[in-house]
Amino acid sequence: MTGSHKGAAVRGRGSRLRRTALIGLSFLVLLVAGAGWGYLKLTGSIDTFSADGISGDRPPDTSAGQNVLVIGSDSRAGDNRGLGGGTGEIGRSDTAFLLHVYADHEHAVAVSIPRDSLVDIPACKKPGGEWTTPQHHVMFNGAFSVGETPEGNPACTQNTVEHLTGLRVDHTVVVDFAGFSALTSAVGGVPVCLPQDIYQRDLNPKRHTRGERVFAKGPQTVSGQRALDYVRIRHGIGDGSDIGRIQRQQAFVGSLIKEVKSRGLNPTTLLPLAKAATGAMTVDPGLGSADKLLGFALSMKNVDLHNTKFITVPWRYEGARVAIVEAEADALWATLKDDRTIDGQDAAGTGRGKKAPPGPATRSAAPVSGAGIDVAVYNGTTVTGLAARAAELLRTHGFTVTGTATADSQDQARTVVIHGPGGQGEAETTARLFGGARVEESGTAGIQVIVGRDYADNPSPAPASPTPDGVPSGVADRARSADDDPCSDLSYG
Secondary structure (H helix, E strand, O other): OOHHHOOOOOOOOOOHHHHHHHHHHHHHHHHHHHHOOOOOHHHOOOOOOOOOOOOOOOOOOOOOEEEEEEEEOOOOOOHHHHHHHOOOOOOOOOEEEEEOOOOOOOEEEEEEEEEOEEEEEOOOOOOOOEEEEEEEEEEEEHHHOOOOOOOOOOHHHHHHHHHHOOHHHEEEEOOOOHHHHHHHHHOOOEEEEEEOOEEEEOOOOOOOOOOOOOEEEEEEEHHHHHHHHHHHHHOOOOOOHHHHHHHHHHHHHHHHHHHHHHOOOOHHHHHHHHHHHHHHHOOHHHHHHHHHHHHHHOOOOOOOOOOEEEEEEEEEOOOOOOOOOOHHHHHHHHHHHHEEEOEEEEEEOOOOOOOOOHHHOOOOOOOOOOOOOEEEEEEOOOOOOOHHHHHHHHHHHEEEEEEEEEOOOOOOOOEEEOOOOOOHHHHHHHHHHHHHOEEEEEEOOOEEEEEEEHHHHHOOOOOOOOEEEEEEEEHOOOEEOOOOOOOOOOOOO
């Protein structure tokens, strides 16, 4: 079934799984297709959506690598109805990620885009054929709902991502909720790790009691409905944010890929996975046949676990929403466009393993903007007026200083920025004004700067720049690899 029947979209696919499923799907099915034996069996089982809503005003195709956009809807349509999808008749996208497969065919990175990110949505085509007027500073997941159909609008989401990143999207995939459940069962379960016991109220915060225990603390293996429940957990873990859930889902995907590769690439183990994975996707016409899928598979077969990275676009909170830190995000997009890895390697297929020079758009440090960030400043030294001096520096960069005071201790050697749950991004932005000050988390809400002797000795340090290849250091430092221990960083935000 193609575009006009399945329409510009997917059949109501999955809650917070999209990122969960496609890296699994892209690496699973595609490994299967790369083996060759499943080729004919996959033909005819791949659903496509119409791409006639993709904008004609697109970024040039200049990168030697490939970009695959993965999206999903929070719909109860079809087989998803009994698996805990969203409510209402309009297809909605909760999350998305952009998978960049480098030209050297040995590296890949998935960049998650939070659903609440405030972005500009360009003109998009509605089901009746008319094009919308562009929208400014609206939620990212609204792009998928343009036209208000149960199937959603993946072409509009692709237009939005291309507008946001300046990268040309080669393929778009929408992930099926029910298919994901089948995929995790076909692989025999996926190892996960919980930092604490999880109860029914953590899955459904509207419950009046905490209910029965759903997951026990520690390592375990999940599949089917339990896998869906795991990747949807938001409340009761970490800071309870969608950002934290994104990190947990990234860990799940890495564990899924690792599990598949550990089973070996043979017909007995991979055919059930191939069937589940192809049944879980609706793709653009460019991937809508087995031979096309096979071609993409062959471009990924040599990507190993450690070189498969997961990151989130640089962000900060803007009220209840998420603002993308544009300067740092632009540096990231430029890095991908140049086929440089997030740790600075040349992955363009030439000069492998060499440190790449910074691209022209990212040679200088990205400017620091504190718009929307509230900071309290404390003097951790005996130098008079140091907190006031730091407060003035913060104000000149757009931060709101809520107050200055003397710290409990005046023997602070190094400046530290302390943040509460969910404040990591804002804290790292703040730290860049103080020469890369140490960032720490506490249970206290808000951002606090305790200036130390290092700031007294050098009151105007240069803001910490992105890493030499242009990737913001905070992004590179928080990257997760597919071979990481699933029990590492248990709070996930």
